[in-house]
Amino acid sequence: MKLYDSQSAPNPRRVRMFLAEKGVSVPVEQVDIASAANRAPEFRAKNPTGGVPVLELDDGTFLAESVAICRYFEERHPQPALMGTDAQDRAVVEMWQRRMELELFIPIAQVFRNGHPFFAGRIPQVPEWGEVNRQHAEASMTWIDRELAGREFIAGERFTIADITALCGIDFGRVSKIRIAAELANLTRWHTAVSARPSAKA
């Protein structure tokens, strides 16, 4: 088993943090995104979309997509549960994971992809779309702040994969000058607490 990782990218951090919460260690190979190694044919043979991370299983299967990799480890190492504990709870956690991804993580990534010089010439950039997403991400943080008024974590009273997605998204916003507004006290409290977990350094 081997995890194709990239230290600077937000998606691999989701998996590293998930593994750290599980106490699971996996051999790692770094993929150099800066030199576009992930876009080369050798890597695309592992993952046609060119995304990192990718988990290579012992039977030669290449498993891509952060959440799919997390689910694999959730099933193989059920404790602590990070994706729910019964049918309804797993669905609720999945709902919140997806909300954090679709309403926060992806909009923040779109700000970077459409506005940052790193992607100039690599992908078609649409700065106006980046600005739409900046507003989307800021509105989402205001909404999540309200949600967190009534509970400790994103999906309820225990830490889950939804917290990981939200933290990795928000922290990746720094490079695009997206930050939690000072008045969002609940989100700030949550961010401080989640950032203090040892897994946040993974």
Added chain:
Amino acid sequence: MKLYDSQSAPNPRRVRMFLAEKGVSVPVEQVDIASAANRAPEFRAKNPTGGVPVLELDDGTFLAESVAICRYFEERHPQPALMGTDAQDRAVVEMWQRRMELELFIPIAQVFRNGHPFFAGRIPQVPEWGEVNRQHAEASMTWIDRELAGREFIAGERFTIADITALCGIDFGRVSKIRIAAELANLTRWHTAVSARPSAKA
């Protein structure tokens, strides 16, 4: 239990098709997207993002996000399995479901959202972003055609939720004049086969 549905939207079709494959019937209430009933406070109390579908459970829980709703039914009605059969298979199906969503369904939805008069004045439209996504969706169909050269369905030799996501995405492309190119013989064969399933009419 009640499913808040909208006949014309692509996401509710994913859940209806999933339920039809399971042979599960759920009471339904239609939400009138045309009059923006899904953006009204009454509906946002059920789902803050304003998205459909939403599943109301008997304990009063509102479960949003199509894939989360599907997972709930997958756990409650395991046969036929549409999200994988063991740890590795479930991860592989999740990978393909996500690829179909991120590389096909969402790009096709973005073409509609950013280019169609329906959304004018409802959301900030960026037509240039729509065009970027049109090319993304077309490139994805070319890629998926190559994948389907070696197998019957998106995630392997059996029908899964990944096929549902891909079908609902591609069919929703019609309104934006996105169609499977004639030379994509494998994707065309797959589309014909999947469209012939009774669940495709759900």
